[in-house]
Amino acid sequence: MTIDERLDTHLVTVPATQRHRSARRRAPRRSNLLTVFIWISVLYFLVPLVWLFISTTKDNSGLFSTFGLWFGDTFEFFTNIQNLATFQDGVFWRWMLNTLLYAGVSAIGASLFATAAGYALAKYRFRGRKAVVAVILGSVMVPVTALALPTYLVFAAVNLTDTPWAIILPSLISPFGVFLMMVYAADSVDDSLLEAARIDGSGEFRTFAAISMRLLAPGFVTVLLFQLVATWNNYFLPLIMLNSPSLFPITVGLAQWQSSASAGGGAQVLYSTVLTGAFVSIIPLVVAFLFLQRFWVSGLSTGGVKG
Template sequence: MSSPLTTASPAAPASTSGAGRGAPRLRGTRRHSPDRPRRSLLLTVLTSLIVLYTVVPLVWLVINATKTQAGLADSSGMWFADDFALWDNIRDTFTYHDGVFTRWLLNTLLYVVLGAGGATLLAVLGGYALAKFDFPGKRGVFATVIGAVAVPGTALAVPTFLMFSKMGLTDTPWAVIIPSLVSPFGLYLMWVFATEAIPAELLEAARIDGAGEARTFFTVALPLLAPGIVTVLLFTTVATWNNYFLPLIMLKDPDWYPLTLGLSAWNSQAETVGGEVIFNLVITGSLVTILPLIAAFLLLQKYWQSGLAAGSVKE
């Protein structure tokens, strides 16, 4: 009885070691951290499709802006032609029809500076007041703002035209600038941003120190609202820069056209009898038109991202 036990005892460690080497290991749980987020194949595919949907038209625009009118018809849309005519197209775009493209560019800048700038200013003042002051009818104002956000601008274009025609403001720059001053989405965004970005205790401390409401706003609240202001400014600038339907029904004089309406008029020349076909200038003008927006987003990207993320994390 004792000998089997004696012979089995030296083999026990070996069998245990062999079992440890041959047994399958349990797969450890992979930990995901902010530095190594979880990967999703479906999300990657969807994001890639969105990137293609966004980038392919831009690539097409850049490629075809380098072609002459004949090159547009003789070459593939997604590859360059034999002749490189980008600089000639840019020169012809700014000099065609006595340089009317430059006038349209200045008109667009005027509408953006006064319209988008004014809309941002009103949104900042209104959002700060709605966020930090209590007054009768505040709930009604909130419901009105939410309802105005849900109404598309095109639905209000015809009533706006009838109202402005009664006042004799159609076919003037004010017919585009004044409606652009109203931005319900910008007001709502500044309302939400000011509620989270400005502590009430900070305002109370400034008032206790003797600062008036105007000084409190400009010295205390306004610096804290900078990311939100940039975000609203970007949204209103893009909306005013790309505005097409409102100028279409408000303006008849080509000298007051913005870039969107002017390029549409150039594009329509091919459909008129005896009209000059200048698709190469339309494409080049479209490329020149989007460059300021791309530059604005790249330069103000960090403020825009911080403005969108504000209020998402509470300490």
């Protein structure tokens, strides 16, 4: 090999070596502390679910005689499901339907209102806009339980207590959802796209429904899931609004069973039924999350292609 060939080879190989070194320097370093923290977080969220599932496989005696994170001598899961379905003439399934109604209508309605309001606050300039945003931010800071009693007094004045509307109407308002959609719409919907739609003769509502809603889909799904979980787990508002057991959601119904079980007098047999009902009640939330999370992935992919 001549000197010129060796020089050419050197000029080719040196940049390649430097690239490999640069790639090694840019390689992300593994943080042991962060890994430990993530695993602790995973255990923190999964251990209660594992305990709940294992508890549904035990009878009442096994709940107190065996270790909580280990199965009992017999597998009583299907027996507990049968007891849950037949106890008090199957009122649990009525509570499930009530909860699906309250949470489903409230989540969809609150998401639509929050998306429309957040889009308007982000893309339109009007008198009083800053005051409206300030009120929304202030509303986010107010605990929901602090509004329960005033809400009850208002609904009692118009004879709407002990009706499904007493749960649905208050849940349609989500200040956090409006704020979240306002921030999301400000970046996800390009102003030039709206101007092009207006030039083409598209009205404001048509532009929002046909164009902006597609871009706002990941944010819409986020608000939907937040409101779905919040309404599904709501306990205090149904407790003060509803009197008829046939209108109870799962939270209030299971709490009453739990109170009966804690009172004793032979009612302790309810413990396995209450735990089984709690396990069954979280299944729709898991299914909803697994079904809707694909909209997050598609939204992130769309944003990446756009960028």
